Amino acid sequence: MEDQIxxxxxxxxxxxxxxxxxxxxxxxxxxxxxHIIVNLDPGVDELPYQPDVDVREHFTLDxxxxxxxxxxxxxxxxxxxxxGTITDDLKDEIELYEAKIVLIDTPGQMELFTLRRSGEIIxxxxxxxxxxxxxxxxxxxxxxxxxFVSLVFMASSAVFRLNLPQIQVLAKSDxxxxxxxxxxxxxxxHPETLYDDLILERNLSLDVFLxxxxxxxxxxxxxxxxxxxxxxxxxYDGIQETFYGGEDL
Numbered sequence: 001m002e003d004q005i006x007x008x009x010x011x012x013x014x015x016x017x018x019x020x021x022x023x024x025x026x027x028x029x030x031x032x033x034x035h036i037i038v039n040l041d042p043g044v045d046e047l048p049y050q051p052d053v054d055v056r057e058h059f060t061l062d063x064x065x066x067x068x069x070x071x072x073x074x075x076x077x078x079x080x081x082x083x084g085t086i087t088d089d090l091k092d093e094i095e096l097y098e099a100k101i102v103l104i105d106t107p108g109q110m111e112l113f114t115l116r117r118s119g120e121i122i123x124x125x126x127x128x129x130x131x132x133x134x135x136x137x138x139x140x141x142x143x144x145x146x147x148f149v150s151l152v153f154m155a156s157s158a159v160f161r162l163n164l165p166q167i168q169v170l171a172k173s174d175x176x177x178x179x180x181x182x183x184x185x186x187x188x189x190h191p192e193t194l195y196d197d198l199i200l201e202r203n204l205s206l207d208v209f210l211x212x213x214x215x216x217x218x219x220x221x222x223x224x225x226x227x228x229x230x231x232x233x234x235x236y237d238g239i240q241e242t243f244y245g246g247e248d249l
Contacts, residue, residue: 005243006126008104010114010158011136012151016171019226020136021105022049027232028101035101038094040122041108042079043072051105053093055079058086076112084118087125094126102126114158123162132242133164134235136171137221142184143176145197149209156217166219167238169231173223181223188221 007024009017021037028035036052043061059082064075083090094102106113113119123131135155141147159166168188173181187194191213198206212218222238224231 004100004102004127004130005239006102006104006123006131007239008106008113008123008131008133008162008164009136010106010110010133011171012110012138012141012154013108015136015138016226017108017136018044018105019048020134020169020171020224021103022047023224023226023229024134024232024235025049025103027229027236028103031236033101034099035103036094036097036099038090038102038104040083040104040106040113042083043076043108047105052097052099053090055083055086055090058082058089076107076109077116080107080112080116081118084116084121087118087122090122091125110154110158114161119162123164128162128164130243131164132167132239133158133162134167134169136169137184139170139172139176142170143180145187145194145200148184148187148194149198149212152212152217153208156212156215159217165242167235167242168219168221169235170221170223172225172227173230174225174227185221185223188218191218 009021011017025035025037037049038053039047039051040055042055042059042064059079061072061075061079064070064078065072068075068078070078135158137151141151155166155168170181170184195209198209222231222234224235
């Protein structure tokens with residue numbers, strides 16, 4: 001479908017991509033918007049959702065380890081590269097559903113998707129002009145000024161590599177206190193307050209901060225919770241704004 005939208009969920013290991021994918025799918029069900037879920041992680045054992053298109057139907061981490069005689073880490077890298085060889089097959093499977101929205105749950109380790117060539121191949125094959133990434137900020141790492149700067153840097157690297165519009169979310173916001181959420185959101189909205197807090201830490205992240213700020217890479221964060229469904233409407237609004245200027249999908 002020419003108007004099909006692809007949403008990539010990307011973030012560091014443990015940031016909650018899979019459960020956020022499930023939560024957003026549940027939200028779309030409530031909105032009665034047709035969608036499917038694509039799993040691109042060959043190493044996952046169990047999922048909280050039933051994928052409509054699953055890379056594990058083509059290969060798994062165990063099958064890669066057996067075939068290539070490598071350990072788990074090597075198999076993850078090989079698996080990431082192998083995905084790039086079956087993009088046409090995955091695209092054909094996706095097109096069978098004729099869904100309005102395609103939710104793509106990327107591998108647990110984000111570098112397997114953002115830094116390997118296969119990630120770019122997938123985005124180009126599916127259609128970069130109809131794609132957006134939802135980037136997850138880990139709530140625990142985000143609590144410190146230097147940790148927050150590191151996540152902004154990593155989020156920016158994903159944009160550089162994939163060349164996609166990006167919606168940034170503060171994942172698992174339910175594990176943070178209101179004060180912690182307010183401070184993190186303030187950093188994203190008003191980077192100068194982050195600068196003041198970084199000075200107190202007295203570390204090299206100050207130079208990284210200045211580079212990111214001068215490049216205009218700070219963006220407002222959307223607090224979300226896959227457990228409660230909080231923030232799904234705001235993510236949906238961000239997607240609408242990206243593709244339709246705010247009009248409903």
